[in-house]
Amino acid sequence: xxxxxxxxxxxxxxxxxSVKIECRSLDFQATTMFWYRQFPKKSLMLMATSNxxxxxxxxxxxxxxxxxxxxxxLTLSTLTVTSAHPEDSSFYICSASPxxxxxxxxxxxxxxxx
Amino acid sequence: xxxxxxxxxxxxxxxxxxxxxxxxxxTSINNLQWYRQNSGRGLVHLILIRSNEREKHSxxxxxxxxxxxKSSSLLITxxxxxxxxxxxxASANFGNEKxxxxxxxxxxIIP
Numbered sequence: 001x002x003x004x005x006x007x008x009x010x011x012x013x014x015x016x017x018s019v020k021i022e023c024r025s026l027d028f029q030a031t032t033m034f035w036y037r038q039f040p041k042k043s044l045m046l047m048a049t050s051n052x053x054x055x056x057x058x059x060x061x062x063x064x065x066x067x068x069x070x071x072x073x074l075t076l077s078t079l080t081v082t083s084a085h086p087e088d089s090s091f092y093i094c095s096a097s098p099x100x101x102x103x104x105x106x107x108x109x110x111x112x113x114x
Numbered sequence: 115x116x117x118x119x120x121x122x123x124x125x126x127x128x129x130x131x132x133x134x135x136x137x138x139x140x141t142s143i144n145n146l147q148w149y150r151q152n153s154g155r156g157l158v159h160l161i162l163i164r165s166n167e168r169e170k171h172s173x174x175x176x177x178x179x180x181x182x183x184k185s186s187s188l189l190i191t192x193x194x195x196x197x198x199x200x201x202x203x204a205s206a207n208f209g210n211e212k213x214x215x216x217x218x219x220x221x222x223i224i225p
Binding site: 006041042044045046049093095097100101103105106107108110 | 149155211212213214
């Protein structure tokens with residue numbers, strides 16, 4: 001149980017385009033989902049906290065207009081990287097939380113912007 | 115959020131030896147968790163220790179927690195080549211659902 005999927009697992013896009021990443025909790029409902037970013041050989045940095053039916057809360061320094069988060073249902077959150085640039089290339093990981101202090105992580109999405 | 119720190123940043127040991135990784139965090143916590151990440155992959159949850167626990171075991175893993183020093187350690191006994199990965203601690207603060215990750219330790223087991 002407690003499986004979280006992400007789609008796509010890898011994506012390459014051209015500079016200036018937008019790309020959407022989906023995060024799904026497959027066998028549980030998640031009132032809260034989290035989006036993290038990880039640079040090579042670095043740790044995970046929290047980008048934003050997404051609550052179902054409300055606006056996401058972004059961490060300091062994360063541009064909310066660039067990283068659009070939608071949490072439309074209890075099993076799906078999406079992260080859209082708008083007008084992507086090469087510096088947005090990174091590994092994006094989501095997690096889903098069915099209750100406080102529980103988080104289950106997705107397998108990650110490798111974004112490469114050319 | 116402020117990251118916790120882990121040491122060492124990198125560790126190479128011979129297969130069969132024990133590996134110890136340390137983690138420090140900054141605030142009062144509800145629990146502390148350890149994760150493993152193979153290169154380019156997602157996180158695998160290893161073990162969770164609550165703030166009122168001092169030691170926890172799971173198979174070849176032993177985790178300790180010292181809340182007075184705001185530190186934790188992960189011991190992997192009888193290491194195997196398959197243990198080669200990056201290991202991260204993550205602290206869950208009181209009243210806050212967020213996890214604050216440590217900087218990670220890259221462990222290499224030499225066959």
